[in-house]
Structures are given as C-alpha cells and as structure tokens.
Amino acid sequence: MKKDLLSIDDLSRDEIYLILDTTEAMREIGQRPIKKVPTLRGKTIVNLFYEPSTRTRTSFEIAEKRLSADTLNIAVATSSVQKGETLADTALNIEAMAPDMIVMRHASSGAGHLLSRICRSRIINAGDGMHEHPTQALLDAFTIREHKQRIEGLKVTIVGDLLHSRVLRSNVKLLTKLGAEVWVSGPPTLVPPGIERFGVRVSARVDEAVAGADVIMMLRIQQERMHGAFIPSLREYFHTFGMTRARVALAKPDVIIMHPGPMNRGVEIASDVADGPYSVILEQVANGVSVRMAVLYLLAGGVDVD
Amino acid sequence: MPVVMDADRMGRSLARIAHEILERNRAIEELALVGIRTRGVPLARRIAQTIRDINQHEIPTGALDITLYRDDLMRTAVGAQPVIRRTEIPFSIDDRRILLVDDVLYTGRTIRAALDALIEFGRPKAIQLVVLVDRGHRELPIKADYVGKNLPTSPAESVQVHLTEIDGRDEVEILES
Numbered sequence: 001m002k003k004d005l006l007s008i009d010d011l012s013r014d015e016i017y018l019i020l021d022t023t024e025a026m027r028e029i030g031q032r033p034i035k036k037v038p039t040l041r042g043k044t045i046v047n048l049f050y051e052p053s054t055r056t057r058t059s060f061e062i063a064e065k066r067l068s069a070d071t072l073n074i075a076v077a078t079s080s081v082q083k084g085e086t087l088a089d090t091a092l093n094i095e096a097m098a099p100d101m102i103v104m105r106h107a108s109s110g111a112g113h114l115l116s117r118i119c120r121s122r123i124i125n126a127g128d129g130m131h132e133h134p135t136q137a138l139l140d141a142f143t144i145r146e147h148k149q150r151i152e153g154l155k156v157t158i159v160g161d162l163l164h165s166r167v168l169r170s171n172v173k174l175l176t177k178l179g180a181e182v183w184v185s186g187p188p189t190l191v192p193p194g195i196e197r198f199g200v201r202v203s204a205r206v207d208e209a210v211a212g213a214d215v216i217m218m219l220r221i222q223q224e225r226m227h228g229a230f231i232p233s234l235r236e237y238f239h240t241f242g243m244t245r246a247r248v249a250l251a252k253p254d255v256i257i258m259h260p261g262p263m264n265r266g267v268e269i270a271s272d273v274a275d276g277p278y279s280v281i282l283e284q285v286a287n288g289v290s291v292r293m294a295v296l297y298l299l300a301g302g303v304d305v306d
Numbered sequence: 307m308p309v310v311m312d313a314d315r316m317g318r319s320l321a322r323i324a325h326e327i328l329e330r331n332r333a334i335e336e337l338a339l340v341g342i343r344t345r346g347v348p349l350a351r352r353i354a355q356t357i358r359d360i361n362q363h364e365i366p367t368g369a370l371d372i373t374l375y376r377d378d379l380m381r382t383a384v385g386a387q388p389v390i391r392r393t394e395i396p397f398s399i400d401d402r403r404i405l406l407v408d409d410v411l412y413t414g415r416t417i418r419a420a421l422d423a424l425i426e427f428g429r430p431k432a433i434q435l436v437v438l439v440d441r442g443h444r445e446l447p448i449k450a451d452y453v454g455k456n457l458p459t460s461p462a463e464s465v466q467v468h469l470t471e472i473d474g475r476d477e478v479e480i481l482e483s
Contacts, residue, residue, distance in 0.1 A: 001386065018389070021389070022389070022390050024392055025371060025390040025391055025392045025393070026390070028392055028393050028394070029374075029393075032426065032427060033426075033427070033428065034426045034427075036426070037374040037375065037423075037426075038374070038375060038422070039374040039375075039379060067374075297374075297387060297390070298386075298387050300380055300387065301379075301380060301385065301386055301387030302380075302382050302384040302385040302386065302387075
C-alpha cells in the first residue's frame, strides 16, 4: 500500500481485493461480544471534518475504536478555522502533535493531496469536494461482492447527480478497474463532460440504463453544491430519474438497490424502493465500519519499497 | 531436508493425542477445539474426527486468526501488513474446556496472542494447549499439554508442517536456513 489513501487511483486491483478480503475478517469482530482488538493500540488518529457528516465520521470513529486507536474529532464549527486559519496551517499544527493518521473530509477537491504533501502522517480521504470518496467505493464494492459473489461482468447503473458526486468518481474508477460494466444516467446538466473517458456508458434515458442491471446505485441530488438552475424542479426530477418500483422492475429480478446516503426520499428514490426488499442501503452502512477497519489496518503497516 | 514425521507417524500421534484428551477430560460435553490459523485448523478438525470415531461424540470446532493480536505488528517501517483471515468460533466458549491447537510450538508468542484473542470471546473454564511439534526455544512461560513430537532444533533451522488439506501431503520436515 502507498502511504495515503486519497483516490482509488492509489490502489491496484490486488490491493482492492486485499482490502475486500480483510474486510471479511474485520466484519467478524463486529459480531463478537467484545467488539475490540488491540491492533492499533497507541496509534493516534485525527478525524478532521470540514463538512457535515454523520455516517462517514461515525463509521470511521467506530472503526478506529474497534482497533483500539486513540481518536479525536475536530469539527470545524468548534475549531480555529472559524478564526481564519488556513487548511495548511491547521494541518501543520495537528501534525506537530504527531498523530499517526489523519482522516479528512473537505469541501475542496484535492484537499487531501495538499495534506499529503505537507504531512508525515498517513492521510485517508473521507471525501474531498467533487473529487473522490474512496472508502465509500470500497464499501460499495464489498456490498456488491457479497450479494453477487463477483464484480467482474456485472452491469452496474449509477443514476443521479453525476456532476457533483465524489461517490460517482470513486465508484466508476473502482468498478471499471474490477471489470464491471458501468452505466450512468442523469439530467444532461448534471453529467460531467467527458465522463465516457472513464470507460462508462452514458444514457440520458434512465430506463435504458437500468434495463437488465445487476446493481442500481442512486446518487443524492446535492442541493448544497448546486449554485444555479440544474434541474427544473425536484418533482420533475423524481418523475424523470427517480427510482420507482416500475423502474426497478426493468432490472434483473435479483437486482440490489444502493444509496450512499443521505437519501432524499421522493426526490431520487421512492420510499417504497428505499425500504423495499431489493434495498441494501443499511447493509452498506454496516459494511462501512468493516471496510474502514480494513483500510486503517492495512495503511498502518509499512510503506511499500519499490 | 530431513523428514522427521511422515503421514503414518502423524496419524498415530494425532490418534494418541485424541485418546489423551479423552483420558484427561471426563466432562466431554464441556470440550471444544479451537485451531489457530492456518495449520492448527485442519489439525483441530482431525482430532475432532478421531474423537468422533472413538465415541461418536461431536466436539465443536472453531478457527482463530491471531494476526490482530501479534506483538510484532508495525515494528518495521517497510513491508505490507500480514493478511488477516476470518475467526470462526460458532459456539460460546463460556465455561467450556478449550483445546487450543497449533502445528508448531516455538517461541510461545503465537500462543500468547491466541490466549488474548480467545479470552475476548468469553470466560472458558480452562484452556489446554495441543501442538503437533514442540521444537523448544521458548521466549515466554508457555507449555503444551499434549505434544505430538518433541523435536530438538537449533534456532537456525525451521520446522515445516505440511498437511494434506493445505499442502497436499502429510509431513513434517526440518529446513536449514
């Protein structure tokens, strides 16, 4: 493994499979009466979150605690960032206290790369702007593999706000690396230009994209990142791209429906689909802890020598 | 590369150990076998099979991966982390007599890690240690209760246990390193 996990580009196929296999072992720890192993005893991990997050921050924190690391959370609302400190200065100050790892979420794409250059601590990107969210893609891959026993050759359809989605970028990179056939669909205003270069099929017609799919992954309409008129109305969006039971019926009979959360019920996904029998949304959340334990464990080891 | 135990000897050692276990443990329903990954697991299954052949009693058997409890993790700045495999103990170990099974007993550090790992699953009435080979050179105060073969070695040598389930043959050999 490299020093940091900033992007799926940092991982080879073999390393992705190693993470998924390690996740299997980590999951068992969460089923024990005492859900804790001493592996990262004495390691300090800082969770530096510049954006609101419930799922990801909680998930990392539980993973860290299950591995016995000492963790601390810096939420920007209560930190010196409010007093005008730059990201680089905040990072250098945290670094001066010698943590072993920093888990960071930031609204700017590439924030993790900046930290990686100035910090000796290992950096894990927990979402940077519209760029990547690698641990989300890993937990999605784990969930898919668990249901389908493989990833290669599956038709995976990703629908929604493709433009603003870091989950999309990480998932596309990972799934194509492992040989899945990835389709994406969304309103033309929310499809990033040149997305075909990532090796995905693009369709503005969601029904075509969903037809025969093994996996449907819904993305959130990110209203907080939309500064402009991207969609006419949420109601119309739901009508054209929302995942309804009628659309799910076009996919394979054993399709699984995924969503990275938080969900906008009635916008990108109908409530009866989100809570329906095909939905694995809460499994994704559960698997998130195990995947993050695997990543923390594997990154805590030595750096590769070339 | 001298072979110090062939398939025949191995089978007889395991059969003897199975008899010793039954001799020393009256309350057979309290027993459970836990094999340490990798080669302790098939050894535990074989002992369970032998006991079943003797008295038709099914002894619950589990598998323990001790990697996350090792005392030599992250001591060097280079090289990948050891691969972790699943721990599977599908029964409660509370108030049971646990027979911990490994292939080779050497420094005792693996067993130390295994004891720590096991105790997180509950409070067994007792833990006994079963090894196929005891090659000496202990670094911790640990002793086996059942030994297939005592094998005096030098620290420069390495002892390799091969098992049919994993390696395609039953054999123990000493390698010069």
